[in-house]
Amino acid sequence: TEHLSISKASNGPADGVVNWVEHLGDQNHLHVTVGSRKLVTLTDPDTQLEKGDRVIIRYRAPLFFDQAGNRIAN
Template sequence: PTGTTTIGARTEHLAIEKAANGHADGVVDWVEHLGDQNHLHVTVGAKKLVTLTDPDTPLAKGDRVTIRYRSPLYFGSDGHRLM
């Protein structure tokens, strides 16, 4: 929305999939197995992203991935959430 200065995204706001057609947003550094969930470590440009993923994720170290937002949170310059 107009006035957005920051986008917030929790695990449920991200769709991370293996890249197709040559386009990738990041690369999987590793998948940390923690029982009923996994921590997915991804490098996106010069930044690191760590999020949760299902225990049966098909992603593995070295996979190129696309990352898409699903209903993220938007914040204005005052730090308040925009609706």
């Protein structure tokens, strides 16, 4: 969650579509379809995203690991 940046797409390509925003008090679960896969992540309680919104998803300081589970420095 802390390594993703999700914003509403304006006029152009999008990475996914919001299926629904599940409001859970101090946080929201954001359910997004990306291609044929489903993504569930946390989002701010005051998010402006809504069902049907096309979104852009970007990595923010991602962590990488090898097959043995060791972190790869980037």
